[in-house]
Amino acid sequence: MAYDLEEQEQLETLKAWWKQYGNAVTWALIVGLFAFAAWAGWNYWQRTQARDAGLLYEQVTKAAEARDADRVKRAATDLESKFGGTAYGPMSALTAAKVLYDAGDLAGAKTQLQWAIDHGGEDYAPLARVRLAGVLLDEKAYDQGLALLKDEPAQYAALFADRRGDLLAAQDKRDEARTAYRHALEKLGASEAGMRQIIQFKLDALGAA
Numbered sequence: 001m002a003y004d005l006e007e008q009e010q011l012e013t014l015k016a017w018w019k020q021y022g023n024a025v026t027w028a029l030i031v032g033l034f035a036f037a038a039w040a041g042w043n044y045w046q047r048t049q050a051r052d053a054g055l056l057y058e059q060v061t062k063a064a065e066a067r068d069a070d071r072v073k074r075a076a077t078d079l080e081s082k083f084g085g086t087a088y089g090p091m092s093a094l095t096a097a098k099v100l101y102d103a104g105d106l107a108g109a110k111t112q113l114q115w116a117i118d119h120g121g122e123d124y125a126p127l128a129r130v131r132l133a134g135v136l137l138d139e140k141a142y143d144q145g146l147a148l149l150k151d152e153p154a155q156y157a158a159l160f161a162d163r164r165g166d167l168l169a170a171q172d173k174r175d176e177a178r179t180a181y182r183h184a185l186e187k188l189g190a191s192e193a194g195m196r197q198i199i200q201f202k203l204d205a206l207g208a209a
Helices: 002-065 069-083 088-102 105-117 122-139 142-148 154-170 174-187 193-205
Strands: none
Touching: 002 069, 002 088, 002 193, 069 088, 069 105, 088 105, 088 122, 105 122, 122 154, 142 154, 154 174, 154 193, 174 193
16 A cells, blocks of 8 residues: 555656646657757758759759850759759859850850859859959959959969969059969969969069069
């Protein structure tokens, strides 16, 4: 009988505890399950997005290999509108810009590069800025090109300085161009011998200070 009384007391204690805290525990469980479901759904959505974006990016690269500028533009625009938040968005824009530039479609190339600047983040936007500055160099829009290169990310310092040198040399600002090329040489890594030779050639072509 003592055991039964003890068990009954425990049951009464449990009932009292549940009456006081039961709703809170239930809501905590619901919130936890909802959070887990949302997390699982988000991961699934991310995987689906990446898969579908990858398929579209494959279309972009195949069109690029075929040098089909119209198909590249369509596929890249489609990818950017649907999956612009993935890494495939700026990758697609950079690929499309190269094909369009080679095809003589400078306006199309500039549109793609500007999209990559706006959406590419720190991984792709700096590269797009350098390439857009190159297009502006062809169009003799030197000041616009230089404006794109003002803020120099450390990992792209050599590329930025080299392009600044090109724009300054085109304006016949030889001293400033020399400074830019020398800065580019200083920022180059030891393994970038090919680019070093090119920049040194451009520096030598400017003649002595």
